Amino acid sequence: MTDGGSDWSGKIGEVVLGATAADGGTRKVSYRVGGDDDLPFLGGCTSGHRPLVAYEICDDPGLWPQIVRDYCGDLVNDPASWSKAAEREYGADLIRLSLTSTRRRGFSDFAALGKTVHDVLHATGLPLIIEGSNDPQIDSEVFQQCGEAGQGERLLLGTAEAGRYRSVAAAALAYGHGVIAQSPIDINLAKQLNILLKEIGVPLDRVVIDPYTGALGYGFEYSYSVMERIRYSALKGDQDLQVPMISAASDSLNIKEVREAEPAIRDEMAVRWEFYAALPAIVAGAAIVVVRHPGTVKALRDAVEKMWPGEVTANAAQGA
């Protein structure tokens, strides 16, 4: 009934995140993700790279989970300092900057986005993922600004969706960044989006799949299997799916279990709720997991250290 062994014909392609001085950027580290030729954790340390933990910050905390605002205090009002803390205190491998300001009605201060990106890049040496607008009307301006501000840094720009991928793809191509391709929990839709990107000229070594991750207990069961299926099909030889995955169960901190937890254990609940979705995502094949509670970063780094068969610092791409 099931594939008996691991006679795979496919391999996940590699995507490089972040550019160091050697590559014309200013990141102090750059990563390779992907490269796996077996199911997660089955191929030994030669199969792929260590999974990465991204910490997500935003430029407009009004739309951010209360628990993070309480925990991080004033930092949330200053993306640059916040990213610095993520690097030095929380121990993140990389930063995801969510430009929540663009979600405000009538948003038009595009220049401010460029400045924020610039400031964050200045404050941290980690590679940067940017989550732009979710409104096709302003996509073009937003991604143009971010792309330009991060020129040469090999950012990962998000999010391309089947209904709106041209703007983000154009910015990524123009300024040398990667693209996050998000589809709603469906292997076929994920594949279709990759094809769309490919057909307008985005090479798949610039693409990372975001299969959409529902929070634990809120659709996660579906996301988990979709990630497994994507990995499986890719290894079986489906070239359109041979790209690394990123998983962000972004709703984790808004769900009832966390919101209604007793104050004494609320942070712990937040961390566990993120952890118990992010770790399974890694086991299902995610190369990058994104979390919002600082405590989760450490928990995941510890877990990966226990699980990863090789040296934990092994996937910096410099000189590789």
Add this chain to the structure above:
Amino acid sequence: MPLKALDIYKLLPKKNCKECGDPTCLTFAMKLASGKGDVTKCPYLDEDAKVVLGASTRPPIQLVRVGVGELRFGVGDEFVLFRHEKTFYHPTALMISVSDRWTADEIRVQTRRVASDHLVRVGADLRLNGIAIRNDSGSPEAFGKAVAAVEETATHLPEVLMATDPAAQEAGLASCGHFRPLIHAATMETYPAMCGLAKKFGCPLVISAPDLATLSDLSKRCTAEGVARLMLDVSPSSLADYIPAATLIRRLAICRAQPEFGYPVFLDATRYGNQDTAIALGILKYASVIATETLPPATLRAALTLRQNIYTDPQKPIQMNPGLYPIGSPGKDAPVLMTVNFSLTFFTLQGYLESARVPCYMLIVDTEGLSVLTAVASGKLNETLVKESLKRFDVGSSVTHRKLIIPGYASPLSGRIEEETGWKVLVGPRDAAEIGEYLAQEWKS
């Protein structure tokens, strides 16, 4: 590869005799192919066909039961490596540890907590499955007392007796042996004695070995001793080794290559210095029984929820719980948007509503996971359901107005819903992406 209906059909007698209860051999073949048929219902199968068709119906992993009575659980009886291929059937059992170094009182408190700790979410009752009693003292007598303390507190809780010394096991089994505890664990050194105890009390037995070759050998020996219900403890030295070992066992079991691996897997999560990671890996990757230390409340909730997620049938349409879901902090004049409980519909609409930043309520009605279009077409979504849902979730007391926004695809029902509920029905857009604009332009409470 599963057999296709036509492949099976070719093996059938093609008599269309209807004795299997199906009108034709072809429809019977379709049922077999989808795993819903029973091949033995065909009285005219030849021997070759029986071999081909019969082989795929026996579970490749032995079902092993632990405990007695209502809380008894069964594990194993799985068929696939990935849950998307079919489903995972028997959820991982979580067993909370007590030590025979603890005082009887400490043991009782822990036991009572395990017995009463359960949460209810998404209609399911999530519980811990039992107690793991550890022979940390090394003394058979202390172990016997600890087991007795658990027994007198909650006789009905399934137990794992974790002692490497057969003498300690015997002391423990003296008080609980007849309640079918799990014996952990026989090794190459102790298996004859452990097998004797397992047979004497009719208990399932965990076998433990440092590598798969030894485990295979040990499994065969125990079977030869006459113990039929085994579990396998691969005892990986690190968590990095767990996934490869557990995956290999599952693979060998389901392809029936090595029947000695056709048993459930046991994982002691306390040995790796990171219990959360061990529990998560165990649940995800084929552990049928996990022994852990006490779980803090947050871990407990998250781990049990993960287990529920992984053991949900992925073939079923993903359903949301019907109910009234607030978006933002809606007031008494906030709009109410009705939609179905197909979870993708739910998540999509929820996403757009959140980004629209109009506080409102989502009224989720139970269409058994069907999307709006199919629910309207099949009649699952109808005015009666809407009326009942308005009542059941007491929507009338959450808002003061009486207006209901329904999905664009449900517009044929608008008149009937109005008639049946007395609420004014506004037909929303077909595409959830337009909901923000729709609310901005159309909504006046």
Add this chain to the structure above:
Amino acid sequence: MPVVTFLPGYRKATVSEGGTILEAAQKAGLQMNVVCGGQGKCGKCIVQVKSGRFSFDSEKFGRVFSPEEIASGFCLACQATVGGDVHVIVPESSLIQEQKILIEGLGIETEFNPSIWKYYLELTPPTLEDPSPDLTRLLWAIQKKGGPVAEKIYAPLEVLQSAPRVLRDSGWRVTATVALVPGGYRLIDLEKGDTSKNLYGAAVDLGTTTIVVYLRSLVDGKVVGVASNYNRQISCGEDILSRVNYAKKHGLEPLQELAAESINQAITTAANNASIDRDDIYEVVVAGNTIMTHILMGIDPAYMIEEPYVPVVRRYLTTSGARVGLEVDRDAGVFIFPAVSDFIGGDIVADILSCGMAEQEEITLMVDIGTNFEVVLGNKEWMFSCAGAAGPALEGGEVLFGMRANPGAIERVSIDPATLTPSYETINHEKPRGITGSGLIDILAELLRACVIDRTGRINTSIENRRIRTGQYFPEYVVAWKGETAIGKDIVITENDIKNLIMSKASVLGACITLMNQAGITREQIDGIAFSGAFGNYINKENAIMIGLIPEVPIERIRNIGNGAVAGANIALINRKKRKVLDEIARNIAYVELNAESSFMDEYTRAAFLPHTDLGLFPKVEKFLDECRLRSREHP
């Protein structure tokens, strides 16, 4: 009671106060276009009230109108109720117009094996020496003429009651009609003189939308007349679901009567054209979908549209013309094709009979596309079938400028990839009024070739061309400028239209692939694809493959069996041996319930891409698309 006067034409009808204009129109015999069955959602039954009191909830149903139009009395006939005498203008576009209906030489080959015979008999009158009874005399004469053995013929009382008069009045020269019915031979008619040539049968395709009738001589099997017309039930709702819902509300009777009347109308036309008396029609063979045949037989179809979707009967049925209201010989036998399931009806069994699938080694994929689609895959050893809703898009419904195959409908389109200028053909070469299904498929394929749309069907609005623009809600492509059209508006195809079309075609392709998976066969193993129904006749096969409506097979393997339902009915009419195997064919077709088949959703999603997510299944299209893309990069 208020009188509603319809202009132009001044047809009048009375309805009770509060009755709808639609009701009045139906009473007045106007065939209004009511796609949704009068629920106010399709927006097709537009009328303009010129004078009189009426009420219309424009807030709820008036979305299709501008405020000016509302002010000048425009409304939907199905939702506007009258409060007194009114004068109503009915625009031509709100009426169902004469449609291209598929009638063609059927090219069927089958033995002539009728089940009814006429014998002209010149009897010796009885004498004292030869006093045998009239009946004995009659039956012996039939046997002597080569008919069935006398003892095996059953003579019903009605015939016996009229026999002595007919025999004597005719001077012992009569024509006897004998039919083979379940249970044996039956003397069904006795006529004076020689009427032996006047023996006809009707083969009927009872479609949801159209009725087609073939009249054949049952003396030699030849076609003597053909006619078709709309199923008059359309006034109770266009699709089958709205019909059943109508029956739930108003009872089955009106629908049953309309079905019989529709058949009668077609039979009358055909009979008149051939100068045949309808009473000389002794047999009627009907193939129709399960709901239609249930309705015709007066059997409640209500439980077929609810879970668990159970028909009352599946096997073939026989009755007499009189019992179902058919105006043919009152004892004429009516034979109803058996069904496979509620969704795979006698029309599909007839398709299979006519395409020969059940008799060949070769594997055929038979596809019948309408608002609902049916797919059957198989050969003489096995057959799998499934059915589903394709949505009306492929027939022009739910598409802004979609229309049926009426005069003025754009039915063929090609687009210059460099200038994006289309050239099109319309039905009857009239100025364009809209686009038919075949035209829509052409446009989709051509826009894909020209790289105007991506493979999800989204229009690339960054292309600078005046035909590509953003409409009120969606991006759109202009097919015809308003100056060229008969409707004074630009005819466009919107991104939303394209989405609907892709969803429709994905259902069909997903269903085909689901059946192929059940059988475990690849596209290369398909020996032929047979399109049944009007749809297949008009579409461009290459474009159908280009967009992925059906699996890619070499073009020469695709054929149209045309109206397979009526062809099958013809075969069964003239060859009784085929009639006998129908139940067996129907029983041997396994039905795959797509809703219960978990892989179907996956296959649907994979197919909801142009032509399919996996281009490996469409190697020729892949090559072609690569070329198109190269070309478009060279000439951006």
